[in-house]
Amino acid sequence: MVNLMAPVLIVEDDSVMQQRLRSILLDIGYADDALQFMSSVAEVQSRVDYSQIALALIDLGLPDGHGIQIIESLSRIRTSIPILVISAWRTEAVIMNALQAGATGYILKERDDLELTVSIRNVLKGGAPIDPFIARHILSRIPLQAEAPTExxxxxxxxxxxxxxxxxxxxxxxxxxxxxxxxxxxxxxxxxxxxxxxxxxxxxxxxxxxxxxxxxxxxxxxxxxx
Known part of the structure; x- marks a missing residue:
């Protein structure tokens, strides 16, 4: 059972998006004091105790660096922690880098609040939600990879x-x-x-x-x- 009292790390520098995520998480059942909002890589590194985090929602484009740095650090310390990327970035290289670094799922910011809520609930239940746009892109490449010869x-x-x-x-x-x-x-x-x-x-x-x-x-x- 998910512990809704455990700290949630939200790394997002846009105030409007922060408010959206706060509202979604409160609706899910989290207490406001369980939500730790950070807006930069430096702030996370200096203030967050990774060992105490139970869920992380991470944007990738941050003012002083890349959210993948945080994903790598967090996943090394907490190998089973659910990490959901919520980002506007949709290029293949960035998506694959985030997943390889340890992200559990990836959803685009453009999705509405209901879709974000479903993705967060999914990752809390042990799922690996992938944005439909990204899933279609990945699936379109599978036949080409399957035909590659092996030496x-x-x-x-x-x-x-x-x-x-x-x-x-x-x-x-x-x-x-x-x-x-x-x-x-x-x-x-x-x-x-x-x-x-x-x-x-x-x-x-x-x-x-x-x-x-x-x-x-x-x-x-x-x-x-x-």
């Missing part, structure tokens, strides 16, 4: 086959590695944290059965990934 490489440690297929994000990062960018430069360019970029690079090493950047680029070029 197998030997695993030098376990003598088991490894798929050389990289995800779209891994291939993007591999290309940036090949162009000579550092991990931090890659993170800045594609709006991820350095930690997330390094995780993706480790996955690339594993799939290509290599141990460093130079070997990864060389191997990728040999098999036609670059």
């Amino acid at each position: 197998l490489l030997p695993d030098t440690e376990n003598n088991e086959p490894l798929s050389a297929n990289l995800t779209g994000r891994e291939h993007q990062i591999l290309n940036l590695v090949a162009s000579g960018l550092s991990n931090q430069e890659i993170a800045n360019q594609i709006f991820l944290s350095r930690h997330t970029v390094e995780t993706h690079i480790r996955h690339v090493y594993r799939k290509l059965a290599v141990t460093n950047r130079t070997k990864a680029v060389s191997r990728a070029r040999t098999i036609g990934l670059l």
Whole structure:
């Protein structure tokens, strides 16, 4: 059963949207003093005890940074916490970055109060609500991904086959590695944290059965990934 007394973190810098979310959460049954409204990354980092948060509603475009930074930090500390992105951003890269960072669901701000209420109730019940616009976009890409060929490489440690297929994000990062960018430069360019970029690079090493950047680029070029 959901504890409606537990703190809710709402990260939103627009006062009108803050009022909408306050009204929705009060209607759901939360007490006003359970709602923690923050308007910037810095404010969240300095004032919020992540371990006490039971639900997070997070916008992505903030005055001093990106909401994905908060999602990553929160999901590392509270792996099972429901995190719902409520944002106007609808580009594929941003959506996938948010979900990969640990967001449970993603809904567009343009939806009416009833749709936002349903999404919040859904995530509280353990669901993963995705905006219909985003869901249609993701579903439209599945056939193309399903047809992608798989190339197998030997695993030098376990003598088991490894798929050389990289995800779209891994291939993007591999290309940036090949162009000579550092991990931090890659993170800045594609709006991820350095930690997330390094995780993706480790996955690339594993799939290509290599141990460093130079070997990864060389191997990728040999098999036609670059």
